[in-house]
Amino acid sequence: MLDPELLPVLTKSLAKHRVPSHSLELEITETVLMDSAKNYGDAIRAIRALGVKLSLDDFGTGHSSLSYLNRFPLDRL
Numbered sequence: 001m002l003d004p005e006l007l008p009v010l011t012k013s014l015a016k017h018r019v020p021s022h023s024l025e026l027e028i029t030e031t032v033l034m035d036s037a038k039n040y041g042d043a044i045r046a047i048r049a050l051g052v053k054l055s056l057d058d059f060g061t062g063h064s065s066l067s068y069l070n071r072f073p074l075d076r077l
Contacts, residue, residue, distance in 0.1 A: 006043070006047075007043060007046055007047065007050075010047065010050065010052070011050065014050070014052075020051075021050045021051030021052050022051045022052075022053065024052045024053065025052070025053040025054070025055055025075070025076070026047065026052055026053070026054055026055070027054075027055045027056075027057050028044070028054060028055070028056060028057070029056075029057045029058045030056055030057070030058045030059050031058065033056060033072065041071070041072070044072055044073070045072075045073060048073040053075040053076070054072075054073065054074050054075055054076075055074065055075060055076035055077070056069070056074050056076070056077050059077045
């Protein structure tokens with residue numbers, strides 16, 4: 001389950017430590033992305049809208065396809 005405080009904590013931490021958002025990359029596993037796509041798609045997009053990069057780990061180990069991944073603003077596989 002996604003912590004509802006993730007986005008506010010992330011935003012505050014970036015500002016507090018003066019870290020440019022584009023220099024941070026968060027990794028999400030394929031399983032988490034596919035299992036939570038309906039519930040957390042907006043949160044994933046909001047994190048990416050901050051400028052934080054998103055990478056997908058373990059691609060191909062589950063049930064995903066490249067066409068499905070087009071739904072998400074990922075920077076790296």
